[in-house]
Amino acid sequence: xxxxxxxxxxxxxxxxxxxxxxxxxxxxxxxxxxxRFENLEQGALAHGIDVPRLLxxxxxxxxx
Numbered sequence: 413x414x415x416x417x418x419x420x421x422x423x424x425x426x427x428x429x430x431x432x433x434x435x436x437x438x439x440x441x442x443x444x445x446x447x448r449f450e451n452l453e454q455g456a457l458a459h460g461i462d463v464p465r466l467l468x469x470x471x472x473x474x475x476x
Contacts, residue, residue, distance in 0.1 A: 414470045416453030427474040
């Protein structure tokens, strides 16, 4: 399960399908240095993204 406290890099490494969801939300930051230190919630908030909605979409995508 993907949670907001996971690092962006960790999410993409564990769940490669998550990259497409992040891109669809305009989060292209999984390739930048901050992605290693910033958690998913911090990154989403910095981009003005609804965190619960993002987490729901990510978890739906990776369970299939």
